[in-house]
Amino acid sequence: MMKSRLAPLSLLVLALSAGPVRAADLITLDVDLRESVRQLFHGHEVIPVKPGPLTLYYPKWIPGEHSPSGPLENLAGLKLTAGGKPLAWRRDLKEMYAIHLEVPQGVSSLDVTFDFLSPSNGGNFGQSVSATPDIADLEWNQVLLYPAGAAAKDIQFQPSVKLPAGWQYATALDTASKDAGGARFKPVSLENLVDSPLIAGLHFKRVDIAPGDKVPVHLNLVADTDEDLAITPKQTEAMVNLVKQANILFGSHHYDHYDFLFTLSENTGHFGLEHHQSSDDRSWSDLYTTPETTLVGAHLLPHEYVHSWNGKFRRPAGLATPDFTSQPMQDDLLWVYEGLTEYFGNVLSARSGSITPAQYRETLAFDAATMDKRPGRSWRPLQDTNDEAQILYYAPREWQNWRRVQDFYVEGELIWLDVDTKLRELSAGRKSMDDFAHAFYGMDDGSYVVHPYTFDDVVNTLKGVQEYDWAAFLRERLDTTQPAAPLDGIARGGYALAYTDTPSEYFKAYEKVRKVQNLMFSIGLQLDASEHDKGMVQDVLWDGPAFKAGIGPGMKLVAVNGRAFDADKDVLKDAITAAKSSKTPLRLLLRQQDTYLSFDVDYHGGLKYPVLTPVAGKAPLLDAIIAAH
Ligand SMILES: [Zn+2]
Numbered sequence: 086m087m088k089s090r091l092a093p094l095s096l097l098v099l100a101l102s103a104g105p106v107r108a109a110d111l112i113t114l115d116v117d118l119r120e121s122v123r124q125l126f127h128g129h130e131v132i133p134v135k136p137g138p139l140t141l142y143y144p145k146w147i148p149g150e151h152s153p154s155g156p157l158e159n160l161a162g163l164k165l166t167a168g169g170k171p172l173a174w175r176r177d178l179k180e181m182y183a184i185h186l187e188v189p190q191g192v193s194s195l196d197v198t199f200d201f202l203s204p205s206n207g208g209n210f211g212q213s214v215s216a217t218p219d220i221a222d223l224e225w226n227q228v229l230l231y232p233a234g235a236a237a238k239d240i241q242f243q244p245s246v247k248l249p250a251g252w253q254y255a256t257a258l259d260t261a262s263k264d265a266g267g268a269r270f271k272p273v274s275l276e277n278l279v280d281s282p283l284i285a286g287l288h289f290k291r292v293d294i295a296p297g298d299k300v301p302v303h304l305n306l307v308a309d310t311d312e313d314l315a316i317t318p319k320q321t322e323a324m325v326n327l328v329k330q331a332n333i334l335f336g337s338h339h340y341d342h343y344d345f346l347f348t349l350s351e352n353t354g355h356f357g358l359e360h361h362q363s364s365d366d367r368s369w370s371d372l373y374t375t376p377e378t379t380l381v382g383a384h385l386l387p388h389e390y391v392h393s394w395n396g397k398f399r400r401p402a403g404l405a406t407p408d409f410t411s412q413p414m415q416d417d418l419l420w421v422y423e424g425l426t427e428y429f430g431n432v433l434s435a436r437s438g439s440i441t442p443a444q445y446r447e448t449l450a451f452d453a454a455t456m457d458k459r460p461g462r463s464w465r466p467l468q469d470t471n472d473e474a475q476i477l478y479y480a481p482r483e484w485q486n487w488r489r490v491q492d493f494y495v496e497g498e499l500i501w502l503d504v505d506t507k508l509r510e511l512s513a514g515r516k517s518m519d520d521f522a523h524a525f526y527g528m529d530d531g532s533y534v535v536h537p538y539t540f541d542d543v544v545n546t547l548k549g550v551q552e553y554d555w556a557a558f559l560r561e562r563l564d565t566t567q568p569a570a571p572l573d574g575i576a577r578g579g580y581a582l583a584y585t586d587t588p589s590e591y592f593k594a595y596e597k598v599r600k601v602q603n604l605m606f607s608i609g610l611q612l613d614a615s616e617h618d619k620g621m622v623q624d625v626l627w628d629g630p631a632f633k634a635g636i637g638p639g640m641k642l643v644a645v646n647g648r649a650f651d652a653d654k655d656v657l658k659d660a661i662t663a664a665k666s667s668k669t670p671l672r673l674l675l676r677q678q679d680t681y682l683s684f685d686v687d688y689h690g691g692l693k694y695p696v697l698t699p700v701a702g703k704a705p706l707l708d709a710i711i712a713a714h
Pocket of ligand 1: 392422423
């Protein structure tokens with residue numbers, strides 16, 4: 086049975102307004118996207134002010150990015166005027182996201198104009214490419230300044246946007262008025278404005294994925310061509326199921342309405358950024374039209390949707406900061422924020438039918454094996470990948486297995502599977518993480534006022550579901566260096582992580598879509614298989630066979646046993662298979678900068694790909710966990 090999803094009115098009022106909104110307090114923000122084809126977004130603000138010293142902030146700590154990643158370097162052309170006269174400003178020397186100025190006597194409002202130089206290449210998250218000739222993705226934090234000294238929930242904005250002719254848009258903001266040139270939105274707090282990005286484009290589709298429901302949920306698509314918008318009825322049905330299954334899992338929702346803002350393009354960055362009432366999701370152009378891409382991209386929308394509950398509504402205390410600049414965020418609980426979202430997101434992918442149970446197990450096998458082959462776990466406990474996350478998000482790709490990066494996602498997923506199966510074991514099948522989900526997120530249905538939590542809150546909620554020393558259970562997995570990944574959840578689920586010489590459907594799709602050859606589980610290296618960098622060594626397994634031979638990331642594979650390497654022709658894979666029945670090492674020729682180097686890789690174990698195999702005599706609990714409710 087689904088709980089009522091109507092929000093209590095009193096909570097809604099509390100969420101939407103921190104106090105009476107008077108027109109005089111409103112900051113107006115007009116963003117012009119009509120030059121997005123050359124990556125220029127123009128901004129104009131009118132900020133009510135009083136005479137005297139004033140500090141303006143540019144958003145620095147970006148929610149969901151968990152980092153001081155506000156793209157300050159892309160803010161240009163900044164001009165401040167009052168009554169048509171320019172005002173001087175000076176940057177703070179310790180906090181470069183702040184500027185100081187003196188507001189003259191008699192001045193009550195400030196005009197601020199600027200250009201946001203939206204990136205044309207590279208970058209992570211919102212700092213990646215956000216505009217194509219037919220698409221513009223707008224994160225409001227990139228195009229505004231705000232006065233220091235008040236909480237983001239107490240600063241009111243009235244935003245508007247101008248769009249190229251013929252474009253449509255989607256956002257969780259409520260539209261106040263709309264015309265051919267763009268739209269003006271209803272007043273909103275700075276907190277909710279930054280939480281409500283906008284996508285716009287010439288090729289646009291809006292799909293109702295909560296048909297007949299009182300609380301609307303829509304999938305909004307923009308792409309570079311109409312062909313890329315060809316979502317099938319079966320794919321739509323999986324999204325409808327996702328909304329149903331998530332609401333059953335959590336027993337609540339924390340939005341008035343929810344909008345997936347999905348950009349399908351090879352030309353923009355690819356990532357997902359969660360918000361309370363929407364998510365800014367960007368993926369491959371053929372996500373709905375090529376089966377392998379559909380499979381590899383299947384986890385994105387469930388993950389970002391789960392964040393509405395886990396990450397936005399319930400948020401680690403260290404991430405619940407009052408504004409976007411004055412205080413740093415602390416990432417120590419990302420193994421809950423991201424790890425549990427990864428767990429619930431993948432479970433919901435299976436429960437909603439966007440992936441099959443076999444595909445779920447194949448994905449889990451890949452994740453588990455990747456964490457298991459992380460020699461860096463000998464020096465860096467998982468907790469430290471959380472604590473340093475704001476740096477590790479920007480770490481280079483090479484030596485990932487030794488460095489350890491954002492392992493709190495995937496290893497977090499394994500830990501939560503461990504917890505879920507332990508709950509089921511201790512309670513003889515009566516309790517599970519579904520009960521935790523109800524207890525931890527199910528309160529205040531309809532409200533999106535943030536509820537911060539601590540480690541103790543997580544432990545106490547688990548104890549409320551099932552008495553156990555959860556603090557010790559979790560701290561052991563977080564704080565100590567463990568030689569192997571936490572695989573007990575898979576074992577209790579009735580499966581074992583094993584290796585076979587044949588890649589799974591998921592593994593093959595992953596290699597094709599990501600354009601890599603992943604041989605980390607055999608000779609211990611991963612190669613770039615893209616046209617541009619074919620044969621480039623992306624990573625080498627620390628202490629693995631290729632490592633022992635002397636190979637490092639950044640080298641380029643040229644030949645295998647004297648034959649030219651071609652990623653499309655399985656030259657290396659065939660040689661690895663042939664070496665099984667030989668005592669001769671593989672001879673690899675690689676180019677490092679301007680030098681050709683030869684390496685002998687003494688490996689005879691054949692190709693290896695991760696798989697989950699059923700354990701004889703054990704009930705397949707894993708299959709019960711991912712069955713639709
Ligand atoms: Zn996430």
